Amino acid sequence: MTTASLPPHERARPLAKGSPKPAKDLCSDCGLCDSRWVAYVRNACAFLNQQFERLEEKAHGRSRDLNNEDELYFGVHQRMVSARLGPPIAGAQWTGIVSRIGVRALESGLVDAVLCVQQSPDDRFTPVPVLARTPEEVLAARVNKPTLSPNLEVLEQLPGSGIRRLLAIGVGCQIQALRAVQDTLPLEQLYVLGMPCVDNVSRAGLQTFLESASSSPATVVHYEFMxxxxxxxxxxxxxxxxxxxxxxxxxHLKDVFAPSCLSCFDYVNAGADLVVGYMGATFGRQWLVVRNPLGQLLLDLVEPELELAPVTSSGDRRAAVQQGIGAYDKAVKLPGWLAEVVGWLVQRVGPKGLEYGRFSIDSHFTRNALWVRRNHPEKADQHIPAFAKKIISRYRLPSA
Structure with a gap:
């Protein structure tokens, strides 16, 4: 076989460290360009080629129904529940459902490895993607790293590794790229466990956020907007x-988030088989979205260990979203005492459960649409997906 007849990824080489990325300022550092699968980046990158409908059809057999409110917001799914793992995993961010699924997938022989993210021995918040082969390696990845993470760089390790069945854990931009190159990977089976994701930062941006928001930034182990x-x-x-x-x-913080996150519309990780997060559950519980039979297979691994409950929804998000659009655009900062009062009030009468999830989606989609229209007007029409446009149309946005 001549070199010219080889598949593109067998002829390509990862981009050299420090080289400009094809997505330029919109790059989310998903890691694809750090592997030989950079050969497909112009088609696969979510910030160069937005393709929700095609990727949903590929993963789930159909794209979402825009006339179904739950699918409009939360994507294709066959089941939504809330859950707690009992007993919880010590040291996990919440109860440890994601980590337990990874462990059970290995222990049951469902997969040969789990793509997950450990941390640098020198810095808790510096992500280190790995192909975990043991439960101990999976557990070493517990707790979220809220910084841009090059998860897909480990694709470079697949050829010759003996890994034929892989569970990949990741966020939306990573999973979109992974789905786009899935058929070229040396795998017999890929399972995808996704997490909702919004507003990541660079390591330097994270430090700015911690120093602004926490009373003791040097001792923060993890954080979450709840x-x-x-x-x-x-x-x-x-x-x-x-x-x-x-x-x-x-x-101070308005521009700390990565441009990729300010132009992302995959908050709910639409391409994953199973999604585990918190945004659609009541406080203290996790939100699980089964998108297809592979997702149910992953949930089957841990369902006997979960305290399950139906998802619920209460409140009305719309006025709060509309008010928030103007406040964010004008970079309004409330005095501390007033912020506490508003927080106390909203916590008691504001949206909860799925309605909180819709509040968060509406707030971020309207903000991100405005950011894209202002910073990349040439991309806006193609880049903002149809479901996001329908949601955004329900609100009054400032002029771009």
Missing amino acids: QDFRIHFRHSDGRQETVPFFGLDTP
Whole structure:
């Protein structure tokens, strides 16, 4: 076989470290360009070629029904539940459902390896993607790393590894690229466990955020924007700290998030087989979305260990979203006492469950659409997917 007749990924080489990425300022550092699968980047990259309908059809057999409100917001699915893992995994960010699925997938022989993200021995928040072969390696990846992570760089390790069945854990931009190159991978079976994702940062951006939002940035172990409209920080000494959304220094933090995140419309990880997050569940529970039979197979691995409950929805998000659009655009910062009052009020009468999920989606889609229209007007029409356009049309946006 001549070199010219080889598949593109067998002729390509990863981009050299420090080389400009094809997506330029919109690059999410998903890692595809750090593997030989860079050969497909112009088609596969979510920020060069938005293709939700095709990827949903590929993964689930159909694209979402835009006339079905739940699918409009949450994507193709056959089941949604809320859950807690009992007993929880020690040291997990919440109860550890994602980690337990990874462990059970290996222990049961369903997969040979799990693509997950450990951390640098020098810095808790520096991600280190790995192909975990043991439960211990999966557990070493527990707890979210809220920074851009090159997960797909480990595709470079697949050829010759003996891995034929893989469970990939990742966020939307990574999974979109992975689905686009799936048929070229040396795998017999790919399972995809996705997490909802919004507003990641570079490591430097994370430091800016921590120093602005936390009373002790050096001791933060993890944090999350939660359904009670507060940011929850956990510190290395076990201390819990919460800060109301409305108390953030928006003028200082408005531009700290990565441009890829400000132009992303895959909050709910539409291409995954199973999604595990918190955004559609009530506070203290996780939200599980089974998108297809492979997703149910993953859930089957741990379902006997879960305390399951139906998803619920209450409140009305719309006025809060509309008010938030103007406040964010004007970079409004509330005094601390007022932020606490607003947070207390919204926590009690604001949207909960699936309605909180819709609130979060509406808030981010309207913000991101405005950002794309202002910063990349030439891309806006093609880049903003049909489901996002329908959601955005329900609100009044400032002029681009």
